[in-house]
Amino acid sequence: MPHPNAPARTTRNRLGVFLALALTLVGLLALPTAAHAADDDPYRISGNVQLEGEPLEGVELTVDGPGGEQTVETDADGQWAVGVPERNADYTVTLNEDTLPEGIAVIDETGEDTSPNVREVTVGPGGRVTTNFFIGEGERNTTGFVDQLVERLVNGVNFGLMLALAAIGLSLVYGTTGISNFAHGEMVTFGALIALLFAVGLSLPLLVAVPLAVIVSGAFGYAMDAGLWRPLRRRGLGVVQLMIVSIGLSLALRYIFQMFVGGGTLQLPNPLSGVIPLPGSIVLTWMDLVSMLISVVVIIIFALWLTRSRIGRATRAVSDNPSLAAASGIDVDGIVRIVWILAAALAGLSGVLWAYFRPGIKWDMGTSILLLLFAAVVLGGLGTALGALVGSLIVGILVETTSLFGVPDDLKYVGALVVLILILLFRPQGILGRKERVG
Amino acid sequence: MDFGQILNNTLSQILSPTTFGFALAAIGLSIHFGFAGLLNMGVAGFMAVGAYGFAISILTFGLPWWLAALVGFVLAAVFALILGIPTLRLRGDYLAIVTIAAAEVVRLLFLSTAYKDVTGSADGLFGFQAEFRAANPLPQGTYGFGPWTYTSDQWWVIIIGVALTAVAVLFTWSLMRSPWGRVIKGIREDEDAVRSLGKNVFSFKMQALVIGGVIIAAGGIVTAMGTNVNPNVYVTSQTFFIWTALLLGGAATIFGPVLGAVLFWVVRAFLSNLLPALVDAGLLPFLSREQAQQSVFVLIGVALMLLIIFRPQGILGNKKELSFVR
Numbered sequence: 001m002p003h004p005n006a007p008a009r010t011t012r013n014r015l016g017v018f019l020a021l022a023l024t025l026v027g028l029l030a031l032p033t034a035a036h037a038a039d040d041d042p043y044r045i046s047g048n049v050q051l052e053g054e055p056l057e058g059v060e061l062t063v064d065g066p067g068g069e070q071t072v073e074t075d076a077d078g079q080w081a082v083g084v085p086e087r088n089a090d091y092t093v094t095l096n097e098d099t100l101p102e103g104i105a106v107i108d109e110t111g112e113d114t115s116p117n118v119r120e121v122t123v124g125p126g127g128r129v130t131t132n133f134f135i136g137e138g139e140r141n142t143t144g145f146v147d148q149l150v151e152r153l154v155n156g157v158n159f160g161l162m163l164a165l166a167a168i169g170l171s172l173v174y175g176t177t178g179i180s181n182f183a184h185g186e187m188v189t190f191g192a193l194i195a196l197l198f199a200v201g202l203s204l205p206l207l208v209a210v211p212l213a214v215i216v217s218g219a220f221g222y223a224m225d226a227g228l229w230r231p232l233r234r235r236g237l238g239v240v241q242l243m244i245v246s247i248g249l250s251l252a253l254r255y256i257f258q259m260f261v262g263g264g265t266l267q268l269p270n271p272l273s274g275v276i277p278l279p280g281s282i283v284l285t286w287m288d289l290v291s292m293l294i295s296v297v298v299i300i301i302f303a304l305w306l307t308r309s310r311i312g313r314a315t316r317a318v319s320d321n322p323s324l325a326a327a328s329g330i331d332v333d334g335i336v337r338i339v340w341i342l343a344a345a346l347a348g349l350s351g352v353l354w355a356y357f358r359p360g361i362k363w364d365m366g367t368s369i370l371l372l373l374f375a376a377v378v379l380g381g382l383g384t385a386l387g388a389l390v391g392s393l394i395v396g397i398l399v400e401t402t403s404l405f406g407v408p409d410d411l412k413y414v415g416a417l418v419v420l421i422l423i424l425l426f427r428p429q430g431i432l433g434r435k436e437r438v439g
Numbered sequence: 440m441d442f443g444q445i446l447n448n449t450l451s452q453i454l455s456p457t458t459f460g461f462a463l464a465a466i467g468l469s470i471h472f473g474f475a476g477l478l479n480m481g482v483a484g485f486m487a488v489g490a491y492g493f494a495i496s497i498l499t500f501g502l503p504w505w506l507a508a509l510v511g512f513v514l515a516a517v518f519a520l521i522l523g524i525p526t527l528r529l530r531g532d533y534l535a536i537v538t539i540a541a542a543e544v545v546r547l548l549f550l551s552t553a554y555k556d557v558t559g560s561a562d563g564l565f566g567f568q569a570e571f572r573a574a575n576p577l578p579q580g581t582y583g584f585g586p587w588t589y590t591s592d593q594w595w596v597i598i599i600g601v602a603l604t605a606v607a608v609l610f611t612w613s614l615m616r617s618p619w620g621r622v623i624k625g626i627r628e629d630e631d632a633v634r635s636l637g638k639n640v641f642s643f644k645m646q647a648l649v650i651g652g653v654i655i656a657a658g659g660i661v662t663a664m665g666t667n668v669n670p671n672v673y674v675t676s677q678t679f680f681i682w683t684a685l686l687l688g689g690a691a692t693i694f695g696p697v698l699g700a701v702l703f704w705v706v707r708a709f710l711s712n713l714l715p716a717l718v719d720a721g722l723l724p725f726l727s728r729e730q731a732q733q734s735v736f737v738l739i740g741v742a743l744m745l746l747i748i749f750r751p752q753g754i755l756g757n758k759k760e761l762s763f764v765r
Contacts, residue, residue: 072552082552083561106646112544129675137651151611180532180535180536232748237748238763238764239532240478240531241747241748241751241763242446243478243532243535243746244682244686244743244747245743245744245747247679247682247743248679248683248740248741248742248743248744248745248747249739249740249744250679251676251679251736251737251739251740251743252736252737252739252740252741252744253740254736254740255734255737255740256737258733259726259730259737262729366677370537371540372534373538373542374540378533378536391478408551408552408553410547410550410551410553411547411548411551411553413543414544414547414549415546416545417540417541417543418544419520420536420537420540421525421537421540421541422525422528424525424533424537425524425525426524428525428529428533
């Protein structure tokens with residue numbers, strides 16, 4: 001974030017970079033929904049891969065459905081199993097034929113199925129299902145590495161933009177108030193839950209429900225500031241105390257959400273689930289495209305507001321040095337209120353988009369990305385809005401692409417967190433941060 | 440509603456392995472946060488390193504149980520070093536973010552199916568206590584009275600838990616009245632002042648991080664001795680619960696962590712037994728049994744907020760000892 005006293009040229013240059021970056025992202029648009037395996041998956045899909053009775057080891061299978069996409073390999077007995085978070089739900093099991101020995105493929109017994117390596121399975125009330133693949137000589141269905149890479153990159157950008165919406169708010173709150181807000185994840189969940197309430201509970205059309213959810217999220221941000229954070233500022237609580245308050249708030253909110261919606265995954269209506277026709281084996285739904293467009297447009301508008309409008313400039317001034325800003329006549333309390341409203345609204349929007357990306361809404365969905373948000377914010381530089389965007393994109397792409405390079409799917413968040421620790425070793429102020437913030 | 444049963448369950452919680460685990464972890468955290476002012480948000484990670492180090496040493500490497508516990512301590516010390524090197528020169532909230540991230544990395548590594556042979560993945564590890572139980576000097580049987588009736592195996596864990604907790608309390612007490620403890624508290628109050636006296640602040644902080652980390656790992660090991668090791672225990676919520684226990688008792692006190700851990704578990708056990716019973720009795724018509732269970736966690740969160748706002752020094756603490764309350 002430029003210093004308020006810095007020459008205007010710097011501001012314009014930064015804005016240029018910001019816009020160029022955002023526009024490049026629009027150009028990058030293309031692809032599908034891989035998502036996120038939940039932490040603790042009680043139910044199980046398993047099976048056998050055999051060639052004429054002999055087990056095949058090291059065959060890769062992908063399971064996609066509620067809770068996200070996961071990849072497993074068969075063990076020495078040709079067996080595989082994955083944990084899934086939902087029962088009474090449908091999953092798609094895909095056997096990656098590239099990992100089979102030469103010259104063989106999954107055979108289709110009926111002769112009607114054009115892609116016998118892809119199976120639909122249903123996890124019933126028992127919570128367990130078994131599906132076996134029959135292997136023989138035949139023609140393969142494959143996805144090339146380049147197609148996969150493109151797919152993952154686009155997914156990563158999509159996920160990164162979503163993270164950015166929430167991370168920008170987290171970063172601004174930190175910059176203006178000094179709070180490391182551990183309840184930010186709950187603000188993400190809140191947006192998704194309110195969208196669910198309007199779209200499913202009250203059956204409003206999505207075009208009404210989603211903007212309403214964003215507005216209600218903003219109101220929630222205002223309520224939190226008015227009801228909790230401002231009184232605490234008046235009391236003069238230290239930043240460590242405020243951080244622990246946010247931890248308590250996060251716990252309380254999370255379990256209140258669970259009391260309302262239970263432990264399962266709920267879905268928003270999706271009128272745009274159709275696939276955009278694209279060359280190769282690249283799959284992109286219209287919802288992915290719309291989601292990315294929304295993120296980019298909102299981020300551009302927000303960047304313009306932050307750099308061009310009076311209040312936006314005042315916000316950056318407060319973020320830089322609250323006492324100096326107050327001394328030059330800026331209403332710090334008013335700015336902080338606006339920051340809370342905007343941060344909550346952006347987090348709420350991010351929650352709605354993430355509900356489509358995962359896909360599904362769960363009581364702890366926000367908590368599960370909280371650390372990625374912190375990673376993004378620290379990576380970009382604590383307290384800088386542009387840094388949060390850059391950090392989010394890096395984290396998003398990292399999370400989505402690491403599995404292409406041999407990292408198991410259930411460790412895909414680990415890469416981002418390790419990068420967070422490493423960046424603090426070598427550049428603690430983050431990519432765009434300034435050194436004096438490090439303290 | 441069976442009040443006898445509710446009371447029984449509540450009181451028996453006082454001597455459970457998880458309570459000792461919490462007490463030890465809170466003592467370690469009091470050295471980190473209460474005395475040295477280090478914001479360690481990765482308590483669950485230290486506990487997991489201790490517990491898994493203990494269990495894996497026995498199951499995979501066949502070490503005797505006491506040597507396995509030592510391995511757990513050493514691993515926790517190494518973990519503290521790895522976390523401390525990049526962060527201890529930076530401002531406090533960086534340590535908070537890095538420790539919480541590192542704890543998640545540790546948990547995800549233990550949860551991953553990639554290392555299922557060693558870590559047991561989501562099933563966790565079990566069946567490693569046989570040799571530890573064989574070392575039990577108590578004859579087989581059931582001892583005790585009232586709510587505190589346990590088998591000899593359980594008493595063995597309780598004895599080790601009490602002994603370790605007592606040693607940790609004594610150790611912390613003697614450490615904090617030594618010159619070393621005064622330097623540590625000085626760092627908490629004013630780092631620059633201590634540095635101007637020629638003390639190596641980084642090195643003192645690192646020593647505090649390692650010592651506290653090893654005590655936290657002892658908490659993980661005691662829990663593992665009494666129950667199984669499961670990755671779903673070592674989530675970030677666990678860290679927050681231990682913080683709640685510590686702040687309840689008093690962060691910069693010797694007995695506060697133990698008192699806080701016992702109170703935390705007694706109240707939690709009481710509410711988790713009482714609220715569902717009230718639902719069954721029709722006294723909470725707007726809640727289901729599950730919702731009543733979840734509301735306990737809501738109350739813990741609210742209690743944490745109220746504590747840190749209105750009584751940050753905890754039950755036993757002295758407000759002058761709290762440099763984080765400016």
